[in-house]
Amino acid sequence: MGNSFGKIFRISTFGESHGKALGVIIDGCPAGIAIDEAFIQAEMQRRKPGQSKITTQRKEEDEVQVLSGVFEGKSTGTPIGILIPNTDQKSKDYSHIAETYRPSHADFTYQEKYGIRDYRGGGRSSARETAARVAAGAIAKLFLRHYGIDIQAYVSQVGDLRLEKGYQDLDLSLTETNIVRCPEPETAEKMIALIDAVRKSRDTIGGVVDAVIRGVPTGVGEPVFDRLHATLGHAMLSINAVKGFEYGSGFEGVKMRGSAHNDAFIKERDKVTTTTNHSGGIQGGISNGLIFIFV
């Protein structure tokens, strides 16, 4: 029973790769937020596979239907139900999976856990499940905008190709200008070439996504177990195929001395801030008002 996430803004999702539909209930969205359906749809488009030669070619027409919780364009505080019908259900494509376990896929573990599985396209374990997350995330973005909170993610590594610059030295507005979503155009081109080459050799390759959150007020995070980065890590690690999570200086920080790594507090125009941000905007599991970064 793990298909819900969140304590204040809580999402519950359902749906398999080749079932009739996916969906999500959002419980806890405050009342009075303008729900811009075109924005939700645009977010779905960004996620959509088959947009370019470097991703899976499956065509998904993800038409989002908002079924409840919105009245005259605004959220009412009641649960928002969202439906995403599956239109591309050529399930025979996958019939060969019924009797084999694909390497590193969830076919075996689902079979063991439940004694039965919807083998069409991986069923519930398919990355298609994230469509419901994107729809819910779009609502979250609309809500966070009200508080001036902005989330920006970008690809920082593909295989051996890694951005050397940190977020402070990058122009993140360039992220959406290329199909691999790397804010440094030169590196982006190399990444695309690499993926293309790997693809031609009928292989796959992984990557790293960095995210920067701006505008988080101080005081967010609930120690000791629901520290901000622990809850966020939980969410990130729950995404298909994610193998690790770090924030601030992360694993790199291990090599630094405490004297260099610690973020000293200073007063800047009557506001407390720090000279560096190795803590990634979090101390003791609570946001400190700085920019929040994680990988």
Add this chain to the structure above:
Amino acid sequence: MGNSFGKIFRISTFGESHGKALGVIIDGCPAGIAIDEAFIQAEMQRRKPGQSKITTQRKEEDEVQVLSGVFEGKSTGTPIGILIPNTDQKSKDYSHIAETYRPSHADFTYQEKYGIRDYRGGGRSSARETAARVAAGAIAKLFLRHYGIDIQAYVSQVGDLRLEKGYQDLDLSLTETNIVRCPEPETAEKMIALIDAVRKSRDTIGGVVDAVIRGVPTGVGEPVFDRLHATLGHAMLSINAVKGFEYGSGFEGVKMRGSAHNDAFIKERDKVTTTTNHSGGIQGGISNGLIFIFV
């Protein structure tokens, strides 16, 4: 409100560094488990600072008192209440903190969040809080033993010093033979020398802990949000000063091609297993019966 963790075996903790006591309630421990108080006490000893020259010198006599949930030496299924009185409460040591924010500590964020803070030794944000976790962890270990599940952690990196071998090539029984708890004696000595040198220059340095869990049955983990590694990552990231979490091949896996990285399924003496374990014993968020590894 984040002082509880777990859904089936749930712990709730309380206590500050220099308050009267720390404690934990364990709700959900099955009935009939032999509760060996000497073992719990031994686990507390392992955690205790001041054991060697390389750690903080604070003396903590962590005498654990089991107050409920155990009858005639066995758990009864009712909540187990555990108390750890604080005996070393020289709070004047810390009085200077009342008016400053220590670099990278939680002094500032607690003050911002709550408008008040127990500044003595970091209060609730002190690493002393983990004493309650160790006590609860000892009960968990007693319980997991019944199922043949064994957890072994060890230090794999301090600063730049890193174990090159993986867990398969190490003799983990050597872990407790040295004060830095690294299973390779030679590297352990180097690590101790490094920490000692850093300490003498009045500085600090970080490290990496690897953990290996053996005996986990197939089917553990609740997709899609409570995948086994997501829940475990949440727990690990909630420990003081942890900056990252990875499992299986982790961030290293990014550099590998899918063909090399994927764990192929084979049948070995009527049992399904895999030729490699880059997935760290988890597929689709559910355990596959192999050894489970994380950093």
Add this chain to the structure above:
Amino acid sequence: MGNSFGKIFRISTFGESHGKALGVIIDGCPAGIAIDEAFIQAEMQRRKPGQSKITTQRKEEDEVQVLSGVFEGKSTGTPIGILIPNTDQKSKDYSHIAETYRPSHADFTYQEKYGIRDYRGGGRSSARETAARVAAGAIAKLFLRHYGIDIQAYVSQVGDLRLEKGYQDLDLSLTETNIVRCPEPETAEKMIALIDAVRKSRDTIGGVVDAVIRGVPTGVGEPVFDRLHATLGHAMLSINAVKGFEYGSGFEGVKMRGSAHNDAFIKERDKVTTTTNHSGGIQGGISNGLIFIFV
């Protein structure tokens, strides 16, 4: 955020009276249960208003769509998503409510809490919301059948008309033979006549529903806060317009002496049972294997 219920078998619902659809996600239904869609539809029919002259005349064609969690007729252990489109959305019928607060209705409290409300037919506070509960309840019944657990409810009181007999002395199989669902045909007729008369005077009247659950094994219920009857009371009190809950002897038991009220344990053919059942099948919040009764 109160649109989910349950810890093992958890339902989350959405939908307003005059929105596009209602729906429910069931998380935690075990795998391998035969999901009989005709049965779910039949349960919806039983709930449907407008079946007889004594209820509201709204027509609801509650066509249930099972969208996920079922494969080849059986539950897969993944969340079951159910959709119930609203077909009778004549929202102008209710437009006059936009500016008034109906007596004893939730118009005022929703407006106060959320600052906005979907006034069409009561929106989320409409009894129409229970359609999603009935669909989820149908799945629960299919699942409980496997364990031989059977739930039977009936109307025991309308206004002053009250069944004098207890469940032991009634033939509950007669419950569905009349439109008021009272298992005593004579009393049922009187109830129908009373409702009809009240209705003709453009008024309404309340009632009491008794329920009997058979086949509950011993050991169900989680003291101290989630005692079986406390959790069940929570669920029952969450239904529109329910004003009270009692179990076993309930408020009547107050008048009895302990010596008469207490259920003495006896051994009957190697099985422990009790001579009476004033406890309603629950002691200390845990089921005792007897028939479980509540009002």
Add this chain to the structure above:
Amino acid sequence: MGNSFGKIFRISTFGESHGKALGVIIDGCPAGIAIDEAFIQAEMQRRKPGQSKITTQRKEEDEVQVLSGVFEGKSTGTPIGILIPNTDQKSKDYSHIAETYRPSHADFTYQEKYGIRDYRGGGRSSARETAARVAAGAIAKLFLRHYGIDIQAYVSQVGDLRLEKGYQDLDLSLTETNIVRCPEPETAEKMIALIDAVRKSRDTIGGVVDAVIRGVPTGVGEPVFDRLHATLGHAMLSINAVKGFEYGSGFEGVKMRGSAHNDAFIKERDKVTTTTNHSGGIQGGISNGLIFIFV
């Protein structure tokens, strides 16, 4: 696993009748509340059995120890740990229970559920468990006072003796003037005489407690499942030996016509209120700002 209650102000309790201690962790108490330990102790005294001839004669010296979450007299927002040592542990008194099941007690169900039980004085199922609730309730009262919310309970019925007047016509300040805590002195005397007589015949008798909550703001309660009265009913039904819960007009309301029962809204000095309060201060599961009553 049912030893926690509450979502914002959450309590977790432990402890058996004849164990070493009972205790509670309160997670979510806001920071900055003055924690008056003398008040907590006074609340414990009110609960204490053996105060008068009409209750059980067990002597309990319930000395409350506040172990954490309070600094310089104020709550810090971190969990408040409270310990109540058991001092009267004459467990041999109860040794005969080890092999019998007391009528209507939880001996049998605990044995069935857990396969083991602490039989001394009922163990966890003893009413002694409520001591931890009273301590937590005292903290809650201190917190609610800040918001001008006041809770007043009183005994309205013992056996057949029932107060005829409603709370509006009673002087609730007289409640604590007699040992049975009935605000009508004459009826109180009769109740005491009845209990005394029943007691002399070595029997017991039940009662009904009414409660009135004043000062609840509008908007409290989370439909659809966590309606205010459903959550409150859950809490009340979780108390030892409680068999029923009703609010507002409760079961009596069944006999009334809707036209008489419904609370019409009026405007009184620019404030919306109702002419009657059959809804008990709740509509659609959300408080309406009126006095909240339940039984």
